[in-house]
Amino acid sequence: xxxxxxKRILIAIPTILILxxxxxxxxxxxxxxxxxxERPLPPAVLANIEARYGLDQPLWKQLWDYLVNIVLHFDxxxxxxxxxxxxxxxxxxxxxxxxxxxxxxxxAATIVGVSLGxxxxxxxxxxxxxxxxxxxxxxxxxxxxxxxxILILTFTLWLGLLPGGGWNGGQWEYLIMPVIALSTSYMGNxxxxxxxxxxxxxxxxxxxxxxxxxxxTRTVIWRHAMKPTLLPVVSYLGPVxxxxxxxxxxxxxxFSTGGLxxxxxxxxxxxxxxxxxxxxxxxxxxxxxxxxLTDLAYAWFDPKIRY
Amino acid sequence: MTKFTKxxxxxxLSSTMITSAxxxxxxxxxxxxxxxDQTFTYRVLDEHSSVDPQVVEDVTGSxxxxxxxxxxMNQDADGNLIPGVATGYEASEDKQTxxxxxxxxxxxxxxxxxxxxxFVYAWKRAVDPALASPYQWFMELMSIENAAAIIAGxxxxxxxxxxxxxxxxxxxxxxxxxxxxxxxxxxxxxFPAPQAVIEEHGDDWTKPENIVSNGAYVxxxxxxxxxxxxxxxxxxxxxxxxxxxxxVALVINDENVALTRYxxxxxxxxxxxxxxxxxxxxxxxxQATSFPRLCNYYYTFNVSDSGPEAFKDVNxxxxxxxxVDRDIIVEKVMQGGxxxxxxFTPAAVAGFEPPALEWAGMDQAERDQMAKDLLAExxxxxxxxxxxxxxxxxxxxxxxxxxxxxxxxxxxxxxxxTLANMEWKVxxxxxxxxxxxxxxxxxxxxxxxxxxxxxxxxxxSGYNDGKYSNARVDELLAEAKTSDDTSxxxxxxxxxxxEEMPVIPVYHYAGxxxxxxxxxxxxxxxxxQNWYSKDLYKIAE
Numbered sequence: 001x002x003x004x005x006x007k008r009i010l011i012a013i014p015t016i017l018i019l020x021x022x023x024x025x026x027x028x029x030x031x032x033x034x035x036x037x038e039r040p041l042p043p044a045v046l047a048n049i050e051a052r053y054g055l056d057q058p059l060w061k062q063l064w065d066y067l068v069n070i071v072l073h074f075d076x077x078x079x080x081x082x083x084x085x086x087x088x089x090x091x092x093x094x095x096x097x098x099x100x101x102x103x104x105x106x107x108a109a110t111i112v113g114v115s116l117g118x119x120x121x122x123x124x125x126x127x128x129x130x131x132x133x134x135x136x137x138x139x140x141x142x143x144x145x146x147x148x149x150i151l152i153l154t155f156t157l158w159l160g161l162l163p164g165g166g167w168n169g170g171q172w173e174y175l176i177m178p179v180i181a182l183s184t185s186y187m188g189n190x191x192x193x194x195x196x197x198x199x200x201x202x203x204x205x206x207x208x209x210x211x212x213x214x215x216x217t218r219t220v221i222w223r224h225a226m227k228p229t230l231l232p233v234v235s236y237l238g239p240v241x242x243x244x245x246x247x248x249x250x251x252x253x254x255f256s257t258g259g260l261x262x263x264x265x266x267x268x269x270x271x272x273x274x275x276x277x278x279x280x281x282x283x284x285x286x287x288x289x290x291x292x293l294t295d296l297a298y299a300w301f302d303p304k305i306r307y
Numbered sequence: 308m309t310k311f312t313k314x315x316x317x318x319x320l321s322s323t324m325i326t327s328a329x330x331x332x333x334x335x336x337x338x339x340x341x342x343x344d345q346t347f348t349y350r351v352l353d354e355h356s357s358v359d360p361q362v363v364e365d366v367t368g369s370x371x372x373x374x375x376x377x378x379x380m381n382q383d384a385d386g387n388l389i390p391g392v393a394t395g396y397e398a399s400e401d402k403q404t405x406x407x408x409x410x411x412x413x414x415x416x417x418x419x420x421x422x423x424x425x426f427v428y429a430w431k432r433a434v435d436p437a438l439a440s441p442y443q444w445f446m447e448l449m450s451i452e453n454a455a456a457i458i459a460g461x462x463x464x465x466x467x468x469x470x471x472x473x474x475x476x477x478x479x480x481x482x483x484x485x486x487x488x489x490x491x492x493x494x495x496x497x498f499p500a501p502q503a504v505i506e507e508h509g510d511d512w513t514k515p516e517n518i519v520s521n522g523a524y525v526x527x528x529x530x531x532x533x534x535x536x537x538x539x540x541x542x543x544x545x546x547x548x549x550x551x552x553x554x555v556a557l558v559i560n561d562e563n564v565a566l567t568r569y570x571x572x573x574x575x576x577x578x579x580x581x582x583x584x585x586x587x588x589x590x591x592x593x594q595a596t597s598f599p600r601l602c603n604y605y606y607t608f609n610v611s612d613s614g615p616e617a618f619k620d621v622n623x624x625x626x627x628x629x630x631v632d633r634d635i636i637v638e639k640v641m642q643g644g645x646x647x648x649x650x651f652t653p654a655a656v657a658g659f660e661p662p663a664l665e666w667a668g669m670d671q672a673e674r675d676q677m678a679k680d681l682l683a684e685x686x687x688x689x690x691x692x693x694x695x696x697x698x699x700x701x702x703x704x705x706x707x708x709x710x711x712x713x714x715x716x717x718x719x720x721x722x723x724x725t726l727a728n729m730e731w732k733v734x735x736x737x738x739x740x741x742x743x744x745x746x747x748x749x750x751x752x753x754x755x756x757x758x759x760x761x762x763x764x765x766x767x768s769g770y771n772d773g774k775y776s777n778a779r780v781d782e783l784l785a786e787a788k789t790s791d792d793t794s795x796x797x798x799x800x801x802x803x804x805x806e807e808m809p810v811i812p813v814y815h816y817a818g819x820x821x822x823x824x825x826x827x828x829x830x831x832x833x834x835x836q837n838w839y840s841k842d843l844y845k846i847a848e
Contacts, residue, residue, distance in 0.1 A: 032732025035441070038750075040739055040769045044459040045443045052439035083357040084513045085531065093531055152564055156571045164568035165559060167533050253560045258533035262560065266353070271732055 001299075004307035005292070012288045019284040020277065024063050027273050034080035034271045053080060066277070076281075077274035081267070087278035094260035095282065100170055101257060102244040105182035109244075110237060113187040117194025118229070122221065124199060132191065140188030147181040148254030165256040178251045186240050193236055198229045231301045238294030242287050333548065334384070334828055335844055342825060342845040345552040349576040350565040354532050354558050358513045360498035361433040364441045366751075367556070369495045374537050374554060374840045375520040376498035379407050379426070379477070380489060382837045384830035386657065386755055388489060392421055392499065392521070393477070402484035407492075409475040414542040415501055416525045423471035425499035425521075430479075432505075433496050435464040442496040445753070449491050452480040484789045487756045493837060494754070523549045523841035532558050537840070550844040566821065575823040575845075581704045584643040584819050594821050597644030598831045599655040601752035602816035603760060604648070606697065606712070606745050610809060611774035613741045615695055622685040623693065624808040629678035630719045631712060632671050636814055640707050643819035648812035650801045652760045655815070655834045659757040660794050662802045675719050682720050694723040699747035700734040708813065709747070738772045746772065748810065755835050757797040758787055764800075764809060775809035824848075 035041060035049055050056040054065060069075045076087035085093075113136075120132035142150075155177060156164035168174050201207060202225060210220045249261030260279060267275035298305045335341070355368035360376050363369055379393040393407040413421035432438055434446045434457045446454045452468025468480030481488060491497065501512075501519045508517045515526045523545070524537035538553045540546065557573075559565040562580045569577040579587055579595060588595035608618040617623050633647030649667035652659050666674055687693040697713065699705040709726050716722040724745075729737060738746045750770075752759040762768055765784050766776040780800050787796045804810070818836055822829055828843040830836070 030732070032736045036732050036735045036739070037441075038735065038770075041441065042444050042447070042458075042769060044455075045439075045441070048436040048443065048458065048460075049439040049441060052437070081356055082354065082531070083359065083362045084510070090531070149561075149564065149567070152567050156573075157567050160571065164571055164573055165564065166557065167530065252532065254564050256533055256557060256559050258530055258558075262532050269731065 001307050005296075008292050008295075012285075012292075015288060016281065016284055020067070020281055021063065023277055023280045024066070025059070027271070027276055028059060028062075030271065032271055034273060036271070053078060066274075070281075076278035079267075079272055079275050081270045081272045081275070087274045090263050090275055091260065091278055091282060094258060094263050097167055097170070097257055098245050098248050098252075098259035098261060101175055101178045101182065101251065101259070102241075102248055104175065104179045105186075106237075106241050106244050108179055109183040109186040109190055109240070112183075113190025114194050114230070114233065116187075116191040117233075118198055118221070118226075120191070120195045121198035121202065121229075122217075129195075133195070136188040136191035136195075138188070139184040140192070142184050142188075143250075144181045144185065145250040145254070147184055148177075148250060151177045151181055152254065165254070167257045174255075174257075178255045178257055181254070182244055182248060182251050186244065190233060190236070190240075193233050194229060197232050198225065201225045201228045204228075227301050231298070234294060234297050234301055238290050241290050242283070245286065246283050334842055335550070336827075339827065339844070340847040341550065342847045345550055345845050346555065347551050347553070347576075347826065347840060347843055347845065348555040348557060348574050350559045350569070350574050350578070351556045352558075352560065352562070352578075355535070355556075358518070358526060358529075358535075360495045360500060361429060361438060361440050361442070363495050370838070371526075371535060371537065371556065372495040372498065373522070373837065374524040375518070375522045375526055376495070377413070377522045377543075378494070378498040379409075379492040381839065382493050382830075382833060382835070384828070384833055384842065386830075386833040386835055386837070388493070391493075392426075393492075396489060402486075403481045405479045405481070405488060406472070407477040407479070409477060410544060411475055412544045413521060414544065415519050415521045416540045416542050417501075417504075417519045418542055419501075419503075419519075420474070421499060421521045422474040423477035424474070425501065426477045426497075427469050427471045428502045429498060429500035430469045431464040431467050432500055434458055434467055436460055440496070445491075445494060445496045448753075449488060449497075450481045450483050450485045452482050454482075486789070486791065486793060487754060487758075490754050490756065523839070524554065534558060543841075545841070549841045551840045554840040569821050569823075575826045576829075577821050579643065579819040579821055581707075582640075582642050587821065591821065593824050595819075596822050596829075596831060597817045597819045599646055599653065599834055600816040600818045600836065601653055601656060601755060601759075601834045602749060603651060603653055604645075604708075604749045604813045604816065605651065605747075606811045606813065607748045607773035607775075608745055608809060608811075609741055609743050609773050610776075611741045614773075615744050617685070617687070617693055617695065618744065620685045621807055622681040623687070624811075626678040626681040626685065626720060627716060627722070628808050628811040629666060629674040629681070630715055631811060631813065632715055633814060634671070635715075636708060636711055640711050641704070641814065643817050645814040645817040648815045649805075651764070651804055651810060651812050652757045652797065652801060653752075653815040653834075656752065656757050656760070657755045657834075658794050658797075660798050662798045662805065664805050678720060682722075687720075687722075689721055692721050692723055694725070695744040696725045696727055697745040697747075698727045698729060698734065698737065698743050700731045701728045705747055712813075741772065741774060748772065749816075751816070752835065757793070757800075758784065761797060761800050764804065773809055775807075777803060777807065779803060 054062055078086045116132045120129045123129050152164050155162040162173055162176055166174055207225055210224050248259050249265045251257060252259045252262035264279045351367045355371055356365045357363045357368055358371050360372050363372050377391045379391055380388050381391040383389045392409050392413045394410050396405050396407040398405050409423055415421060433440055434443055434454050443458050447458060453462050453466050456462040457464050457467060470478045472478050499521060504519045505512045511517055515529050518526050523540055523543045525540045527538045528536035534555055534557045536555050539549060562578055565577045568574055608624055610618055637645045637647050649664055650661045654661050697709060699709050713724040713726060716724055737743055750760060761784060763770045764775050766781050780803055783796045783800050787793045825846045825848050827846050830838050
């Protein structure tokens, strides 16, 4: 197991390096630069700015300096757009916010989704099942960019119950709408996945045996059916966790949460190279880490899997 | 150097008035009951780039900087120049030396006096290649002695033509007379900077815990992409006339969400999304506001070698410009009270007199007929239809305008215009390299003077993406730089543009806002929309 983990971490290093190099060149090859603007800067001014940020150097040199700064100083460089802050500041400020509401949305989606799926499967072909399935599909059909405006209209304008946006250090009133908006569509997916997986498991031989032994339904479900039911769900949850963090741009956009999603998309549009690269590396690293955790979780859910 | 300007007299008058009526701020109408909570909250589209006066480059950031720092001159509600840190200035006979007299009671938020040295430091800092300010060019535009050479790295920043004659006398030497030089001192780039604080904290000096400023407010909170807060600066020289205690800028990217939050009472001011003004002004007549802005919206022909042959024919350019029904664009597409444009320079620009243009006075049917005749004269018709591509940067509003334009041309003239949109940075690059046939353009004035627009069409201008070139236009624009009476020069330039039609003016921007009824003092007549929180107030409801 430990050897397996060590191997995976070793493989992650070249993976991330390739990610950095590929992103670096892609970003630099995109037309326009950070200082392309409606008012083209006079050549002398542009030269001064490029010199300040090292953009006058050949690309390979810029890449090398960039890597050296990361490795030696853990410095991801300056932002070209937000001159009062550097990339480390931007990530340090935005990531905890994204992580907070992302994790909460992930938990909400998982707990509600799995419960709904299990409930529907147990009460297969009853009104409860139909209700849960309808709810699941409805939730899935509501992506966060639809949920956002609907929630704000309902809870802020009509009911006047919740603030329409902001973060305020993560106070609960400010968390509710972002978490709901972000979690609903995943919740729907998880519910459907759990339901179909549970139905399949409940029809398998070992469940029939358990029932034949005279075990109460509760024990059959919790002791025997739950783990195999969750196996396909877990493989879906790994990517979902990354999605809720990276896909949070709409939440940032609609709820002004100040998370990293907004900074990410903004940096792509303004060609803020260092911010874009920094966040890409963070998300890349996160994806590698979550994939590893998902693989390890398999071993716990399925005794047949051993590393 | 003998004649004092009117401004210093006005300053003297206003300062005596202030001392005699300290109980009520001069801009609040008598009998107004002020609200207990003097917090002004407004929406900004995007996070500001910086609050460093010499570094800031965006409108959002400049709005904050205007509250935090105070320059030599301010603008009043109509955009006129009024004293800021300077009580007035005098210009030498040759108009190449300006001497500003600074008030002695101006203080930084840490209690230090604001002196001429703070301006000398700031202005040298602005041109210093080491700081690499994106607004270095503004100092060059101000014609300050040696600015251009310093920016180009040929001279030291210390050689800039600015001196502190004494603590309260700031002298500027220009390389050439510039009639609108004083107006430019209301721009953020020219605001003073606290040398000791910057040297102590380096790049971190603008953080709320470090920043020291000399304006009516101090920065107390900055939560990037969420909000920034500025609060009353007790040290400000005119603090007793400042009413708003706290100004909060909320970053809300989506304008519809912003409108919802405004309607829920979270904001005092927000932009009205395109197309919603008519309905909102019916529902909230005392809140929906539209007023002219110093910005134009146009399509430029590529008349360079890489442009299509057709656009080199003035009749084609004129025909396309004539056939645009601007009333439909502003009334049916934009619907925000935008004025239709027949000249490049907005009529709202101070000292600009639009020429009397024959076609502007015609009705659209007459213009359409003229357009058909002109296009036929150029040799285009049903058997030889004119075809070209028009590009704009990706945006719903620009698309609507482009669709309307292409439809007008198609139905009236049989012209086949293909639409293409591009992401902003790609668009700028392609337009800047003349890789287009016809492209959208828009420009907002840097200062309230026609040259900020017309310079775009100077042959040597870096912004002249259509590569229009006319020797007489260049000559007139050069003359305007030093002339005392610029109005007729600009009018003549517009007349030439009207004859040659290198661009199609479509409309001039309007500021279309929801302004809460309890917000007083909003300068709707300031076309540059240079507003200061210190001039605003909240009325008791």
